[in-house]
Amino acid sequence: MDSFIKAPETEVLFAKNYDDLSFHIGKYGTNVLWVVDETTAKMVRPLPEPNVILPVGEKNKVWDSVSIILKEASRNKLGRDTRFIGFGGGVICDLTAFAASIFMRGCTLTLIPTTLLAMVDASLGGKTGIDFCNTKNLVGTFYPADEVLICPETLGSLPPRELKNGLAEVIKHSLLSKNDALYILLVQNKNQILAKNPEIIKKLILLSLQIKSDFILQDPLETKGIRTGLNLGHTFAHALESHSRMMTWSHGESVAWGVCRALEAGVKLGITDKPFADGAAKLFLFYDYDIGFRLNRGEWLDFKDQLLSDKKKVNGQLRFVLLKSQGDFVSMPLDLNMVRDLVIKQPLA
Amino acid sequence: MDSFIKAPETEVLFAKNYDDLSFHIGKYGTNVLWVVDETTAKMVRPLPEPNVILPVGEKNKVWDSVSIILKEASRNKLGRDTRFIGFGGGVICDLTAFAASIFMRGCTLTLIPTTLLAMVDASLGGKTGIDFCNTKNLVGTFYPADEVLICPETLGSLPPRELKNGLAEVIKHSLLSKNDALYILLVQNKNQILAKNPEIIKKLILLSLQIKSDFILQDPLETKGIRTGLNLGHTFAHALESHSRMMTWSHGESVAWGVCRALEAGVKLGITDKPFADGAAKLFLFYDYDIGFRLNRGEWLDFKDQLLSDKKKVNGQLRFVLLKSQGDFVSMPLDLNMVRDLVIKQPLA
Numbered sequence: 001m002d003s004f005i006k007a008p009e010t011e012v013l014f015a016k017n018y019d020d021l022s023f024h025i026g027k028y029g030t031n032v033l034w035v036v037d038e039t040t041a042k043m044v045r046p047l048p049e050p051n052v053i054l055p056v057g058e059k060n061k062v063w064d065s066v067s068i069i070l071k072e073a074s075r076n077k078l079g080r081d082t083r084f085i086g087f088g089g090g091v092i093c094d095l096t097a098f099a100a101s102i103f104m105r106g107c108t109l110t111l112i113p114t115t116l117l118a119m120v121d122a123s124l125g126g127k128t129g130i131d132f133c134n135t136k137n138l139v140g141t142f143y144p145a146d147e148v149l150i151c152p153e154t155l156g157s158l159p160p161r162e163l164k165n166g167l168a169e170v171i172k173h174s175l176l177s178k179n180d181a182l183y184i185l186l187v188q189n190k191n192q193i194l195a196k197n198p199e200i201i202k203k204l205i206l207l208s209l210q211i212k213s214d215f216i217l218q219d220p221l222e223t224k225g226i227r228t229g230l231n232l233g234h235t236f237a238h239a240l241e242s243h244s245r246m247m248t249w250s251h252g253e254s255v256a257w258g259v260c261r262a263l264e265a266g267v268k269l270g271i272t273d274k275p276f277a278d279g280a281a282k283l284f285l286f287y288d289y290d291i292g293f294r295l296n297r298g299e300w301l302d303f304k305d306q307l308l309s310d311k312k313k314v315n316g317q318l319r320f321v322l323l324k325s326q327g328d329f330v331s332m333p334l335d336l337n338m339v340r341d342l343v344i345k346q347p348l349a
Numbered sequence: 350m351d352s353f354i355k356a357p358e359t360e361v362l363f364a365k366n367y368d369d370l371s372f373h374i375g376k377y378g379t380n381v382l383w384v385v386d387e388t389t390a391k392m393v394r395p396l397p398e399p400n401v402i403l404p405v406g407e408k409n410k411v412w413d414s415v416s417i418i419l420k421e422a423s424r425n426k427l428g429r430d431t432r433f434i435g436f437g438g439g440v441i442c443d444l445t446a447f448a449a450s451i452f453m454r455g456c457t458l459t460l461i462p463t464t465l466l467a468m469v470d471a472s473l474g475g476k477t478g479i480d481f482c483n484t485k486n487l488v489g490t491f492y493p494a495d496e497v498l499i500c501p502e503t504l505g506s507l508p509p510r511e512l513k514n515g516l517a518e519v520i521k522h523s524l525l526s527k528n529d530a531l532y533i534l535l536v537q538n539k540n541q542i543l544a545k546n547p548e549i550i551k552k553l554i555l556l557s558l559q560i561k562s563d564f565i566l567q568d569p570l571e572t573k574g575i576r577t578g579l580n581l582g583h584t585f586a587h588a589l590e591s592h593s594r595m596m597t598w599s600h601g602e603s604v605a606w607g608v609c610r611a612l613e614a615g616v617k618l619g620i621t622d623k624p625f626a627d628g629a630a631k632l633f634l635f636y637d638y639d640i641g642f643r644l645n646r647g648e649w650l651d652f653k654d655q656l657l658s659d660k661k662k663v664n665g666q667l668r669f670v671l672l673k674s675q676g677d678f679v680s681m682p683l684d685l686n687m688v689r690d691l692v693i694k695q696p697l698a
Contacts, residue, residue: 063412074482077657102451104660105476105489106570127454133423140454141490221455308426311453 009144015151032083033073035096040088040114050076061091061131069099080104089115090122097128101143109145114154116166120208123148125216135309136238142221152201168252172259173211175280178327182207229329232321233259242306256289261342266322273325294345358493364500381432382422384445389437389463399425410440410480418448429453438464439471446477450492458494463503465515469557472497474565484658485587491570501550517601522560524629527676531556578678581670582608591655605638610691615671622674643694
């Protein structure tokens, strides 16, 4: 295993392969609770007891799933020194982390993300949560994992759409860093990335996590206006996901769309450098994201409702992250009429 | 208002009377969510909107109540800069604090405890929680209130049994401090305490909170083996409460009983100074606690089951706090056969 410390309290380890991963996990002993989904359950044979197997999908990122985990922990009379192990995608990581953070007011937590999205996003930074009242991550805690184990080999069976789900966050990270390394990697290695070349993917994950952890280290609880930058595109994206009831649009597809809306808003307001915005949009198009999508006019009211449920409100005012240029963001309120014009189809002229 | 800082992140304020309390609350503005119970709802007229009114009683200290609070916050599109105000006894304080800690990953929190137990225990120290799977406080977070407002006038209508519910924790605190002030106050002012004399009660609360905060300041997350001391009697007490299904025994009655069992265990093991243990038991008897209660032999299995669900386990081993003498505690495992002999009726000799 390669080890490198990435964020406060969390150690991120890279496993060379499954054997390396198994060897590391074998050292935990018995005081653990496994949380997997129906897909990842098949990757660990035999699955150690006690364990919880949850169905796949965002619609399970709700209290009922957390309750199942907590009940299994209670049934096995586990103590507060138990290690919760979340082995799966973002949903499993967020659910396990939330459950670990509230069982007996906090247990030990290991996350083993098995999707690109979970590797570059959910596993690092301590944001745990569930969807509630149709709003994404409305309920949760800040609870950094003690350990994140990344084994790029687990991406082997990941479908292309799931890879794309994670790549949007990677592209977003590349736009948030003044360092060009990740941006260039994305531009120059599309085919190898889509083919999940292990060396390239590892480099991609590393660079992406480094950017994310730079934000988190400076502002772990998102109280200083720095970590906010990571929300680029997310005010738009969460509203679209919630509007589509977590069905049509994946998180990554929504983020790609949302980042482009934020770039357009910035250009309109004279805040965002236009050539930079054009380049960024091109990069999303290059990876085949539907950034041109617009809502029908009749959908605006529901979309607006979802927007106004967003966490990123200060004094009742919704805030958006805009980019001036690569690695240089501002957070500000936007006029709702302007937002509407950015997201709905315009009448024919 | 008198202000004094008591614990990390929490400011404790004493209100002279209701008017003083109302004046302070009036300054909050509109960005608040009130959580009250059916009793305290009548003390705030008119109750500001938005608010949640919950039924009274420990059986409501469950996820469903938290869910009602979160839904009301969501329905009103409250942001993460909202102030949750819990106005009520320990159940309301614990529920409100848990909800505030997980809504949008953490909001501002004001607690206004209205029972003696909540004033000296639930309001300070950041332990939030709900009962889960029949186990007390199995699920929760560490989330200190930003502000605790104490108005002894709210104790006016408190029934005697509720006062006793809080006094057990006060007596416990007096045993945990090398400073005799609280112990002496309890010995010398029984009648005035039971009559809720405002000056004496204020002194009682202050001394009690000072002792509690000394423990918390040194060990906010109960990871250093210091805060553990506050659990004196609680391993026994929680098992009794859970065994009685939160029905027959109040928290305070259980704590009084549990502290006496811990003292007996210590005497049996030669750890606890016998004259000190006798004096402590006398003080509980003086305040009319049923410290002589024993379980029927047939109840032991369920009681043991409740014991083994306790949070205070390290490496699967249950730990108990014992006192060597006043203000000098140790935490250690106890032999389960010994525990059984302490809590069940002995056969006639």
